[in-house]
Amino acid sequence: MTGSGDHRLDLHVLGPVGFTVGDESLEVGRRMERTLAVRLALACGRAVPDEAIARDLWGDEELEPERVAERLRVLTHRLRRALGEHSSAVRREGGGYALDAGMPDADALDEAMTRSAGLRRTGEPKRALAVITEALARWRGPALADLREVPFAALEAAKFDELQRELRVQRVELELDLGIDVTAEIERLVMDYPLDERLTGLAVIALYRAGRQADALERIQRLRSRLADELGVDPSVATTELELQVLRQDPTLQAHETPRPSRLPDLNWLIPRDNFVGRDEDVHALVDELDRPGLVSIVGGPGAGKTVLAREVAIAVRRGNRPIAWCDLAPLSTGAAVAPALAAALGVDPGVGDPLPECADRLTGALLVLDNAEHLVDSVAELVRSLQWKAERLSILVTSQRPLRLRAEYTHQLDALDPEAAAELFRLRCRSEELLPGDLRVAEICAAVDHLPLGIELAAGLVRTLTLDQLAARIHQRTRLLVAGNRDSGARHSSLRAAIDWSHTLLDPPARTVLNRLAVFAGGCTLDAAEQVAGGNGIEVADIPVLLADLHERSLLTVSVGEGGRRYQLLESIRDYALDRLGRDEDAVRRVHARWCADLAGRTERYGGADHADLDRELRLEEANLRAAIEFALDDDPPLVLQIVTPTWWYWWSHGSIDTARDWLRRALAAADPEPTLERASSIRVAASLTRNSGQLREGRVLGEQALQMFRDLGDERGHGASLVGLAITSVAVRDYEQALKEASEAAEIFRSLDNQRLLGTAENVVASALRGLGRTEEAGELFEAVCELWRSQNDLRGLAGTLCNLALVHHQLKDYAGARADALQALRIYRDINLTEGMIDAIDLIGGVELAEGNPAVALRLLTVGRLERIRIGAPQIIPDELDAREGAEAEARRQLGSAATAVVADARAVPLSVIAAELAFAT
Structure with missing residues (x-):
């Protein structure tokens, strides 16, 4: 209720804002009160926080919280006064305000879009056209016409404008297909939106169907010229294909549009269930x-x-x-x-x-x-x-x-099954020919679980071990115990809790133990993981597959097959229940689970090789388990956190969790024993790397020096050299190239003496980067070439791709743009194959620089924009100075050359995923 009567308050926004309650119009004279009402109505009855209202109504004006609250109190008071007896529609809720009001004309548009789309899909264009025509008739002028000076209202109005435009275009499409002359309306639309290729395409089809093939081709040429002059781009593939269709007088131009083939994955597991009952x-x-x-x-x-x-x-x-x-x-x-x-x-x-x-x-x-x-x-x-x-x-x-x-x-x-359907489901799941319709014991069992399918399936799974009489007696006792309130089922339905509890109690002890232990997995597990975590301590590992099959048969465990093979997972309610049943054993099982995660992490430490994509996929599938183990170990066993995060640092970096991984390491290092160990030194070195690569160079240097000193004290040459490499990269980042050359050269000597070719390649790669920073470009190029050969001999794909990017920049600096492009493209293809995001960004940036040098500023700006946005997303800024200078210089020069057209290029690039750009370039010849 919004006041007297049963009518609600409605706001009408397709024109100047109007207020009605039933047939009664309300006058809300002040613009700010109307603005507030619209802002609240857009929230669909949910409360809008004070700060959000203030930001939308008053923009960037700096206001103290107390001042905001006071202004809103005054404004809502005025709105309530304007609404009169319907003032109760405005209410205070939590830290904000809400308005109980509808927006019928806006709602009608949503409904019209949905209805017309459905009618078009089912082959009823005339009805679809009527729906769209009726929707367009609802506009009384520009949407929110009296509020467009308010920034948030202007944005909402723009959305309505775009919707109106879309409806107009759809009306033209339908009229064109129905043989109606739409020439005048299309011309008006094309004049309003001359660069809209979709509208031009409709105009071309209309001209072609009218027998004016030459005019249709001239219209495409006019669009091509305008796109080139104003945006510096070519027509889309769709427009080019339409031109070819017109030239060859393709008969499909006279036909309705055919549906596109699906690009969705096949759902091979989506097969009908045996004996689907009651629904x-x-x-x-x-x-x-x-x-x-x-x-x-x-x-x-x-x-x-x-x-x-x-x-x-x-x-x-x-x-x-x-x-x-x-x-x-x-x-x-x-x-x-x-x-x-x-x-x-x-x-x-x-x-x-x-x-x-x-x-x-x-x-x-x-x-x-x-x-x-x-x-x-x-x-x-x-x-x-x-x-x-x-x-x-x-x-x-x-x-x-x-x-x-x-x-x-x-x-x-969806409620419970009716008693007859529930009994039929029970009989079918039992697969017993002895059970007849009307059996009172079956009815009793189904009623005890409230006729819910899950409870029925669980009950039926026990018939092979219990007689029907025994089962009926037990289920009745269990339900009575729960109804009596002796067990707290929490948010779960008590009958469902009873079914799970009773089913759990009647499991064989080994199956019960395995079920409980599986509950520590987040997101499921493989058979190997189940054997390692659920096996032992009374459970024979060899018995795990049989026990899993038993749990699956009893509907306590689901099995799915995906890219990582077969995975086992508990239903959410059963997992919660099983965790409760672990009780005092939960911490012990979680420690086993965390150790399994640490073993998994240890297997991925040597990333970047031919199996890099497989390692990345395995960690992605188990990410939920890794995160759960880390969060547990932070409180229970901080050194275990270091064992999980330190080897997998590259995964968190690649997948946009660099800050999270750094925080895990910081917390674990702070809580763990400070006694120097190789494990602690390695974790500090990794924390230094993550900190440096997130742009915090000073803190990264401090951590790097701590790691270096600890490795020295422990007498570990490998760690000593690796720490020097990290410090050298930090020195390059702050443009101290002489110091970087010294540190990286010392590291190279250490690895040469250890005959560690992989780490030698890493060190010499940094030596060459320092030489490039010092202006010794040709010398740097020769060393990068030698390092590439070293990576090839080690089959280290990530190392090779990284050095190829460094070599591409050398070629660019020497104005060998063909060589720069070739190296960057080779690096991009490798990075794409092994799914290393930051590497793909580096390669795309380099190709963008080549495009600019070869006179293609629009292409360059598109590539550089996609790369810049992706760096922001994953939280890994560019820190190598000459690479950063090259990237920023190229973007600035591309913008200068494009002038005002740069805005459209950037806007287009924002909608393009990095994967699309990478694929386009990788498959280019």
Whole structure:
């Protein structure tokens, strides 16, 4: 209720802002009050923090928190007074304000976009055209016309302008396909947006269909000239292909657009489940709802069968030849991981740039299932909003214990099975011909678990070891115990807790122990990992595969097959339960798990070789386990943290967690015994490297000198030399090339005496970098060439690629641009093969410099912009001075040559992932 009556407060924004309650119009005269109302209404009933309101209403004006609070109190008082008897729509909540109001004209646009897209997909263009025409008629003028001087309102208005433009374009597309003369409207649109290739393409098709082939070709030539003059770019591939179609009078120009082939991964595991029971009506209802673009959420409690139902719905949708994508959110612990997880599920590189545009493109026309979203609803809601805006004809199916609370969300509540369906499911899962319909014992068992599918499956799994009478007696006692309140089931449904507890109690002791121990894994595990962590202390390792099979058969364990092979994982509720059952043994099992992670880390220390991509993939699959082990060991066993993080430092650096890894090392070093050891010295040296490579050169030098002194005191020549190399790199970074030459040369002598070719290559690479910094360029080039041969002899791909980048800069400085390009491209291909992000950035920067030198400033600026943004994302700035000077100088010169056209180039580059650029260059001849 917003005041008297049952009508809600509505804001109308497609024109000057208007306020209504039912048929009554309200006058809100002051602009700031209208602005505040719009800002709150956009939050869909959620509270907006004071600081966010202040920032959007008053911009960069510096205000004390007390002053902000006072101004907002005055402003909300005025808004309430203007709303009169509907003032209760404005409410104070937490540290902000909320407005209970709708935006019906904006909501109608969302609905129109969804409906029209669905009608187009189902071959009903006339109805789609009517929907879009009706939507366009809702505009009363420019959206938020009276608030456009307010910065945040101007941004929102721009979104509505873009939506209006999109609707106009879609109307033209539909009218064109329906044979309606759209010449005048297309010409108006092209005049408004002369560089829009999509509009020009529609104009070309209209001219061609009117028999004006020459005019159609002239229109493309006019666009080509304008793009070259104003932006310095060529038409897109789509425009070029359209020109060829016109020239060859391609008959498809007279046909409707054919759907694009799917670029989504095959879901071979998505097969119908045997004896799917009790949810046929749910499947039919959901398939009907998902026949058009939109958002549907299956909402229900734990064990209700949300995921199983979603699988059956996806299978039914796929039978209609519609692409399907599936993303399981259960392993994720933070909202920040949602977008990368989706990217990974779609085969898009999640570690490079913003993956959502590419995800949206791949999802065009598809059904996306986001499974297990209840613990990340805010982040999932944000992802859904973004995808719905970016992707065409996309339907999204979410499974969650609670809805996302989005306006366009259709919620399908999933309750327990009806008694008859529950009994049938139990009988089928038991696979017993002796059980007849109407058996009272079956009804009793199903009722004891509230007719929830998970509880029924767990119960049926025990029939092979218990008689039906024994099972019925035990389940009844267990349920009565829980209802009596003697056990706290927390947030879990008590009947589900009862099913898990009872099933756990009746497991054989070895299976029970293995189940509990598996709970320490985050994100699942391989068979080898299960054997090492769950085996021992009374459990024979040779028995683990059989026990895992038993747990899987009892629905207590899931098995999946992916890029890392077969993985075993507990359902979330069962994992929580099993952790509780570990009790006092939990710390001991977690120590075993952490030691397993340390062993894994130790195997990856020699990175950069031919198996680098395999090492990277293995760590990526086990990242959740590594993080869980590190967080546990920080409090329990700090030296174990050093054993995990020190060998894997390169992985955290490559995947944008350089600050996190440095913090882990700092905390562990501070908590561990300060007694000098080789392990501690190595960890300090790695901390120095991470600190230096994050741009903190002074602190990096201090840590590097600590490591050097500790290795000296311990008499470890290898560590001594490695520390000197790190210090030499820091000296290069601060332009002290003489000191760098001294330190790196000393390190080279140490490694030469140790006959350690790999570390000798590292040291001489830094020697050559110091020579290059001193202006001894040709001498540096000769040494870099020799180091490349050394890397080749060692089959060290990372070392070779790094030295090739150094050699490319030498060639560039000597104005041998062909040599610079060849070396940089070779390095890029290696880095791409071994999935080393910072290396790809270095190579792309170098190629950008070559493009500028060869007279291609737009190409150069595009490459340099992508590289710069990726450095920011992974937190690894460029620290080598002549490399930094070359990169920044090239970007500045490219911007100077392009002038105002540079803005468009940079804007385009922001939307291009590093992986796309790397692939373009790597496959170029």
